[in-house]
Amino acid sequence: MSVLGGPVGGHYDVAVIGGGISGVQIARHAAGRGLRTVLLERNDFGAGTSAATTKAIHGGLRYLEQYDFRVVAESVSERRYLGLAAPHLVQPRSFLLTAYDWSAPRAPVLGAGVALYEAMAWRRNAGVPKDIRSPRFRWIGKKALLTQVPWLSPDGLTGAWRHDDTLNIHPERLLLAILKSYVADGGTALNHAEVTGLLRDDAGAVRGVRVNGHRDIAATVTVNAAGPWVASALGDLATTAGVRVRQAKGVHLVTRDLGNRDGVFVRGRNGRHIVVNPWQGKTLVGPTDTPMSGSADEAATEVEDINLLRETLDSVSATPLVREDVESTIVGVRPLIDDGSDTYTSSRRFEIRDHAPTGLPGLYSVTGGKWTTGRAMGQKVTDTLIRAHRGSLPPTRDFDSRHLDLSTSFGDYDTVTAAFEAAAARVPSADLPRDTRIHLARLYGTEHEAVLRLVVEDPRLATPVPGSSDILAQAVYAVTHEAAETLQDVLDRRMTVGTLGLVRETAARLVAATVAPLLGWEAERRDAEVAGYLGLQAAETAVLDEAFAPGSSR
Structure with a gap:
């Protein structure tokens, strides 16, 4: 504790x-x-x-289809408040709402919904830094859309409505x-x-x-x-x-970069919605949003979850997903009010x-x-x-x-870029490249200076963590200032390396060796932490291999 x-x-x-x-x-x-x-x-x-998300702070455009206007109205207001409080961690993200001649609602109805959605968010740019304000919605024709989203199938595609929501960069x-x-x-x-x-x-x-x-x-x-x-x-x-x-299990696939720069909302031919969201050089595909019984402790990605996402995405893709495309999965369980509807449409x-x-x-x-x-x-x-x-x-x-700004937010800058530029000049004696400084400023806000000072005190803590933009000073700070107790606490919820897909064994061992003296771990405990973490990844990999194996049921 x-x-x-x-x-x-x-x-x-x-x-x-x-x-x-x-x-x-x-x-x-x-x-x-x-x-x-x-x-x-x-x-x-x-x-x-809270960590198992599509990385979106959204106003709930899909809930308009369910006539849940109260949730949408509250969500678009709250989305703005959170962006004002932490613009270094919450920023606009354009989304494309695709339309097909075989899918209902059709493009004109979708456009009316997007217009209503934007009207409900009419104050979305009030007080927001200049460089992260949201443009108005607009229609993207089929030809331009296929250029922007290279994996989309042209079959029945008519275009997409482009609108802005918000990206939760690091939840x-x-x-x-x-x-x-x-x-x-x-x-x-x-x-x-x-x-x-x-x-x-x-x-x-x-x-x-x-x-x-x-x-x-x-x-x-x-x-x-x-x-x-x-x-x-x-x-x-x-x-x-x-x-x-009621419990709804949400599974996402973490794939290689599929090429789209904006998020894409698609309805598969099976009637299900998913979001294909570019994030940190990867793409998130999901969620499944299916009912779950039993303890949430037992939630895990199953072959059926992977196949549901593949079925949905492949039905609107020019080429199907293959095993080499998918790096890992994210799974979470959402608690929903038991209002008698299924988990997909539940309020x-x-x-x-x-x-x-x-x-x-x-x-x-x-x-x-x-x-x-x-x-x-x-x-x-x-x-x-x-x-x-x-x-x-x-x-x-x-x-x-x-x-109110959050306690670690940068405060009154005209732009987020200006805040990051000022942050990059702090603690000049810390021998770190500019990109690493910006990375730390985004993650820690004003507390990034404390992480920089750790590097000044011990230059070895500037060592990069393989597979990420993180450095070892973050692992130390996780234990000394952020109550991390386990290797998973450090890798998955204080640093970014554990959120980006599978963590390399070299990275896990490097971080474990760094925090072990701070947490009082002997060699046996240190090695057990690494083995336990890598074991969870191995189980996840095995499920993906099974789902994509030749002859696997779809």
């Missing part, structure tokens, strides 16, 4: 279970209102659903930046801290949590925001609380449930929601708690996060 923020102890106003984007935003807003808050994550911050780093803003407001966050029970008083009210089986943390209000683990976090009380959540709204009517006052559960609307959800949950417990919580202050 590691701690960010103040020491753990005493009585808290709010305890939040879950260190994904939902829990982090709830904790941030509770602390922002002046409430003494602690956040507890059973694994690592952002280790679950793991963005979540950490929001978490650090929470800590800067006085919050405390613990990872590898599993809630194993709830504390109850003589009247049955929930008065805090038990962590890792032995440590009690008292709190006036407990919020369960554990995502797909929202029921398991309550243990035997889940049935009493009536907590039920992305969130739900706040007060468990007082079921005999558990002081306990709330939050289900549903998504990355884009996390800020609004955090605000609404906190407002709900304060209204309901005004008599037992201390006086609160105003906190409007809509126009």
